[in-house]
Amino acid sequence: MDYKSSDGYAGPRSEDILPASATAAVKVVIVGGFGVGKTTLVGSVSEIRPLTTEETMTQAGVGVDDLAGIEHKTETTVAMDFGRISINEQLVLYLFGTPGQERFWFLWNGLFEGALGAVVLLDTRRMEVSYDVIGRLEERGVPFVVAVNAFPGAPKYPMAELRTAMDLDDTVPMIDCDARDRSSCRDTLMALMRYLYSLTTVSTEPQ
């Protein structure tokens, strides 16, 4: 049960409160298809229990035919799970999980604006979603790494083969990731940061 105040709304639990010194936040987006482990990853590294925020789809009824029961609605609400990591007393990192399917790309404008980068969670059982996501991220110029979530029973492919299948540039890091494992998820985020770091330092060199 969440704590409910007299105004009837839950607020953060006392242990989920940020220090007053928190001055700025950054965000990283975790993208992948349904069931690929986005929320699991977020939950593994988040200092708060993952929360859910909603956004409303403004364009009516485009490409939502296969979501049962909402065909006649002109507005669709999409939920995004997110978590939080306090980097230091001033800086807070937020992780947002967002669905990769094209019909949810309307969410991406606000989400990727100002984001440090993205982690594409790859499900080797359904590669086509990730393929589209990668193309879209490249178009938008969002730096990303690809994390291969190790599902029990999922087909195992060599990284080189996945890279070819995804048509992925050699410079984009690919890592194995167990979304249930905190240190594995931390390593995935570290891989993204190192990659961003390398991009930053390369781009500041004289041409």
Add this chain to the structure above:
Amino acid sequence: MSEPGHGTESGAEPPGNPDRLYILTGGETRTEAKTHLDLVTLVVSRAEPDPGLQPEHAAVVRMCDFPLSVAEISAYLELPVSTLTPLLTELLSRGKVEARPPVPAAALPDVQLLEAVMHGLQKL
């Protein structure tokens, strides 16, 4: 003078009543000088909750006693971000809360910022 009995009429409306959503956003979206609110803009109260505030507004002011991101407020109030934004804009323009914008987006993030994040992640 005797107080009229309040009975069942007295309480605040239950949160999440769809009728409220229209009131929350009605008329506020066009004229405000917009402070851009990101999902990770941190909101902090600058005043105590005012008894005259609507329940949703009062809840934001109470919750943001300590910094809270727009995404977190949205989650706790169970309001879509697009509904919450005008509410926050109104509170900002009335000086009830302040907004701490995210680290500004450059084409590529700052090296020192990345070093700070890596250092923070290493502690996990």
